[in-house]
Amino acid sequence: MEQITNNGKGSRLFNALNIAFLTGVMLLALYPCYYVLMASVSDPVQVSNSGGWLWFPKGFGMYSYMDVLKSRLIWIGYRNTLFYAVCGGVLSVFVTVMAAFGLSRKTLPGKNILLFLIMVTMYFSGGLIPTYLVVKAFGLIDTPFAMIIPGLVSTYNLIITITYFRGLPYELEEAAKIDGANDYTILFRIMMPLATPIISVISLYYMVAIWNNYFTGLIYLNNRSLYSLQMVLREILIQNDTNAIAANSDMQVYAENVKYATIVVSTIPILCVYPFLQKYFTKGVMIGAIKQ
Amino acid sequence: MKAPIVKTAYEGKLAAKKRMSDEIWQHRHIYVILLPAVLFYLLFCYLPMFGTVIAFQKFSVAKGVFKSPFVGLEHFRSFLSDYNFWRLLRNTISISGYGLLFGFPTPIIFALLLNELKAKRFKRLVQTVTYMPHFISVVIVASLTLTFVSNDGVINTIRAMIGVDKVSFMSNPKYFYPVYTVSVIWQNFGWNSIIYLATLASVDVELYEAAVIDGANRWKQLLHITLPCIAPTIIILLILQIGNLLSVGFERIMLMYNPSVYERADVISTYVYRRGLLNGDYSYSAAVGMFNSIINFILLIGANSMSKYFSDTSLW
Amino acid sequence: MKKTMAIKNLGLSMALILVMMVSGCGKNGEKKVTVNENANFPDTLTIFAPVGSFLSSQGLDNNGIIGLQLLEERTGTHVEWEHPNSNALEEKFNLMVASGKLPDLIVYYWNSRNARAHIDEGIILPLRDLVAANMPNLTAFNNERPEVRRQYTDDDGEIAYIPFIRKDKELGIYLGPIIREDWLDNLGLPIPKTTDELYAVLKAFKEGDPNGNGIADEIPMTGTGFGSSQFGIGNLAGAFGTNHNFYLDNGVIKYGILEDSFKEALQYISKLFSEGLIDNDYLLTDRNKMDAKAMGDRAGFLFGFQPSIYQRNMDDGVRKFTGIPHLRGPHGDNAYFVSAYANAVATSSVAVTAANKQPEATMRWIDEFFGEPGLTYMNFGKEGLTFNMENGYPRLTDYVLNNPDGKSINEMLSISVAAYESAFPTLQDFKYYEQYLSDWGREAINNWSEDVDVSGVLPLLSFTESESDTVTQIMAQVETFVSEEINKIVLGRGSIGDLPAIRERVKSMGIERVLSIYNDAYARYLKR
Known part of the structure; x- marks a missing residue:
């Protein structure tokens, strides 16, 4: 958003300091990521003895990547996770935005009771076994839907979306109503476009949650052709993990590398989503445009 | 003087009912829009909720929820009378408190500073980079933190260079809260600022234009336009976080603590986890979970009513 | 306009993906109908069992194990x-x-408690009579090694599961003290045999710059925590005949912190720490960091697995780490307390479910794993392919040890040797394991297992439900407190003088009740 500001001396000084400060903060956040990247191609012994300071790869090698990428399953994992994240994300966002729109109507009878009951689920849940039995009763076990449906709506995401909707100018809706728009038109034609920033945020939240989720898969999926990327990667990790009998193997030494490599392999695709969604964060100007 | 319109009680009720059903009818489309989410909550959250009774049972998987014997409040009593209970409670609240005090404002300040940047590309670069650590697994961030504060880690190396004594951060309980909090913030501040950045994007530009015409400087714009606009989001997230006071996850702490710092580092979830290793007991952990949830929920309701009273923003 | 097109395309591709997914994961083929010629054994069995990681990484399940294929040929039972x-x-x-x-069948981590609960609920079957009537091989082994039978029989003589058994003593001891022999040579010191000699050696490691880099960066001894892991520095307490946990002493179960021998051990360990002979960061060191310190030429002494792993990665023709015999303390003790493997019965075992239609035939099938040729199938695979008999010794072939297709030893063992990681009940044989070890590893195992006192390791006891609840409730508190206090003393933030107060506290928490429960259970165990 173009911000109109005074160009006083103080303002310029502030800008300079701000840039310097944020650069520092950025480097601080960059370091662990850089470290992971460097460590994934380094000799793990030297990494561990570096005291946490790793500027260049030490004892360069790509064994860990070869180990991770040789698995046939990993590509299946990628395909499945992509599917779960995209389909699940879209479905979740859709249902969440609809619910948030409804629950942000100030005059809706029963709104407070519904909100209260929804909050209750944040704190009290049936636990693993009863939830499993319900999911099983719906026939979702060993289907792609097991990765999507049981976590369809996140209450946290729902709440922040409601909060966002509440902050939108009510007059727009009034005006639309006077023009004869019904609730569906208001939701899909007026509110949704105004809500692009929050929709991008919860899309990101949902997709990242599905992307990183591996417990759901462990519980509901047995068929290996449905495994998500994280499930495949954990299998590779566990294989490289401590095993008293296998302790004699050279492989052991690369267990650390593999850990770093799996993070790089699993993270890069999802990292690319954010810059793409970011541009919707600056669409706030729309409000002014619609008002006219 | 007009005669007052007198209604019988019955007529009043009837009218209220009529108004109510009118209201509901008017909103019928809204209910349709709500339906998918309501169904989800009913089927996947409320239907399995019968499982919560295991907190009052001596649950065994073999017997199942319906046949396991009831033991009443025994698990609660056992937890509350535990030798470690008060210490666990204190540590849990303290670690959450540090999170509230330092972890909560950091992403807000960061988002506001970012919002003041005019170089768009730089802004997006900072945004993207700072959100990345969220994706590195907790295992690695925790181990990196430990490496940094170990005896031959970076921090002690620097201390030695400037001639200060080395500090064994991780074998002295008093450093645990700060080290833990910094590690959490380090990993998550960028990610947590996303929601504020999105909210900032929804602030109407016309407001700033008007403010500039009125001669408001940047500080005043921040105070009178930006902050009020993101205040509801801040308040809601604050309420939610207060409602999580007793839920400190065990994973990161387990990765960072050791017996010599239990005094400050051992929290409810880690203790229950260790106890579970002795004897995997669903009922005990369900009871402790329920204890946490009840307190959390009460806190949430309290925070929500406070907020409703003072600021007009509330969850319901 | 463009946008709607894009959305339509997206929707289309999603539908396509969906179709692909659904068709990709079609139904598994119908159950094969096979007729078993051999009526002694079941036609088919369904078995719930964890799969070995090296096997699954090759995209195989247990049916890919050569020994199990041979057994299927022999019995006609398809699993x-x-x-x-x-x-x-x-x-x-x-x-x-x-x-x-x-x-x-269910292969799982059965113990007397969870197994009995599942028997009571009619989920798995009690096996005592079935074993006696249908398992001659196992019965013969039981008669030969009654101490092993005792480990998996319940107090009342019931048998709930059939275990994986480590037949040879060497398989039970896989961890011990290892030291930098080249450092000792550099300093002209002999291999330490007692705690006093170890003290002198560690001192020399610290001061004598044995790695020769001119910096005093040596960590004389490292470890991962005190007693929280098997590599902990607390292993040293074995030289004082004690342990931080429960252990057996002349037929009585004791708890370390209450014993004076442990006080002595703690004194010794904290002396080492205060003089800088133990890693300052021993509490922050995990397995990987420990390995890195060892291979990074910094650590001189530690409790670890086979030294060969280090040796291979540091190899420059000089012998580095050597597994040495357990050290003796001032009173001549050299005890070993890491119990996970010291018991012959492994944690993984098989139970027969109530859904099994033919338990007798199933038991006969399982018994095949405890007699010839099943034992050979399980431990060595197929003669001529994975092993050859040389003077009565089954020697693994290069197909396994140096696979021509470039598969790793671990991958090949997972296919050839069922006992390697499938954990399906059988008798594990040291003869395959020793071939897989390097010379360094074999020597270490010999050193660790020859002259060592393992009588202090607790057997697998059975507790009643209420006993076990009491133990859990009390021990969760005791273990938290004790591990805190022990480390405080080692770090110098507490002192040996605190021990009386610590003991009082532990007693007030109810340790004596726990000890009497343990000793009762042990008495019942002896009567089995």
Whole structure:
């Protein structure tokens, strides 16, 4: 958003300091990521003895990547996770935005009771076994839907979306109503476009949650052709993990590398989503445009 | 003087009912829009909720929820009378408190500073980079933190260079809260600022234009336009976080603590986890979970009513 | 306009993906109908069992194991394996029981408590009579090694599961003290045999710059925590005949912190720490960091697995780490307390479910794993392919040890040697394991197992439900407190003088009740 500001001396000084400060903060956040990247191609012994300071790869090698990428399953994992994240994300966002729109109507009878009951689920849940039995009763076990449906709506995401909707100018809706728009038109034609920033945020939240989720898969999926990327990667990790009998193997030494490599392999695709969604964060100007 | 319109009680009720059903009818489309989410909550959250009774049972998987014997409040009593209970409670609240005090404002300040940047590309670069650590697994961030504060880690190396004594951060309980909090913030501040950045994007530009015409400087714009606009989001997230006071996850702490710092580092979830290793007991952990949830929920309701009273923003 | 097109395309491709997914994961083929010529054994069995990680990484299940294929040929029994994801074994097991869909056999971490509960609920069968009537091989082994039978028989003589048994003593000891022999040579010191000699050696490691880099960066001894892991510095207490946990002493179960021998051990260990002979960061050191310190030429002494792993990665023709015999303390003790492997019965074992239609035939089938040729199939695979008999010794072939297709030893063992990681009940044989070890490893195992006192290791005891609840409730508190206090003393933030107060506290928490429960259980154990 173009911000109109005074160009006083103080303002310029502030800008300079701000840039310097944020650069520092950025480097601080960059370091662990850089470290992971460097460590994934380094000799793990030297990494561990570096005291946490790793500027260049030490004892360069790509064994860990070869180990991770040789698995046939990993590509299946990628395909499945992509599917779960995209389909699940879209479905979740859709249902969440609809619910948030409804629950942000100030005059809706029963709104407070519904909100209260929804909050209750944040704190009290049936636990693993009863939830499993319900999911099983719906026939979702060993289907792609097991990765999507049981976590369809996140209450946290729902709440922040409601909060966002509440902050939108009510007059727009009034005006639309006077023009004869019904609730569906208001939701899909007026509110949704105004809500692009929050929709991008919860899309990101949902997709990242599905992307990183591996417990759901462990519980509901047995068929290996449905495994998500994280499930495949954990299998590779566990294989490289401590095993008293296998302790004699050279492989052991690369267990650390593999850990770093799996993070790089699993993270890069999802990292690319954010810059793409970011541009919707600056669409706030729309409000002014619609008002006219 | 007009005669007052007198209604019988019955007529009043009837009218209220009529108004109510009118209201509901008017909103019928809204209910349709709500339906998918309501169904989800009913089927996947409320239907399995019968499982919560295991907190009052001596649950065994073999017997199942319906046949396991009831033991009443025994698990609660056992937890509350535990030798470690008060210490666990204190540590849990303290670690959450540090999170509230330092972890909560950091992403807000960061988002506001970012919002003041005019170089768009730089802004997006900072945004993207700072959100990345969220994706590195907790295992690695925790181990990196430990490496940094170990005896031959970076921090002690620097201390030695400037001639200060080395500090064994991780074998002295008093450093645990700060080290833990910094590690959490380090990993998550960028990610947590996303929601504020999105909210900032929804602030109407016309407001700033008007403010500039009125001669408001940047500080005043921040105070009178930006902050009020993101205040509801801040308040809601604050309420939610207060409602999580007793839920400190065990994973990161387990990765960072050791017996010599239990005094400050051992929290409810880690203790229950260790106890579970002795004897995997669903009922005990369900009871402790329920204890946490009840307190959390009460806190949430309290925070929500406070907020409703003072600021007009509330969850319901 | 463009946008709607894009959305339509997106929708289309999603539908396509969906179709692909659904068709990709079509139904598994119908059960094969096979007629078993050999009526002694079941036609088919469904078995819930974790799958070895090296096997599954090759995209195989247990049917890919050569020994099991041979056994299928012999018995005519086809097995359909249900392999739960090994990351969620416990959850998968519980969910399977909760949903009531049981296989014929369940391989799981059975112990007397969970097994008895499942017998009581009619989920698995009691096996005592079935074993006696249908398992001659196992019965013969039991008669030969009654101490092993005792480990998996319940107090009342019931048998709930058939275990994986480590037949040879060497398989039970896999961890011990290892030291930098080249450092000793550099300093002209002999291998330490006692705690006093170890003290002198560690001192020399610290001061004599044995790695020769001119910096005093040596960590004389490292470890991972005190007693929280098997590599802990607390292993040193064995030289004082004691341990931080429960252990057996002349037929009585004791708890370390209450004993004066432990006080002595603690004094010794904290002296080492205060003089800088133990890693300052021993509490922050995990397995990987420990390995890195060892291989990074910094650590001189530690308790670890085979030294060969280090040797291979540091190899420059000089012998580095050597597994040395357990050290003797001032009173001549050299005890070993890491119990996970010291018991012959491994934690993984098989139970027969109530859904099994032919338990007798099933037991006969399982018994095949305890007699010839099943034992050979399980431990060595197929003669001529994976091993050859040389003077009565089954020698693994290069097909396994140096696979021509470039598969790793671990991968080949997972296929050839069922006992390697499938954990399906059988008698594990040291003869395959020793071939897989390097010379360094074999020597270490010999050193560790020859002259060592393992009589202090607790057997697998059975507790009643109420006993076990009491133990859990008390021990959760005691262990937290004791591990805190022990480390405080080692670090110098507490002192040996605190011990009386610590003991009082532990007693007030109820340790004596726990000890009497343990000793009762042990008395019952002896009567089995």
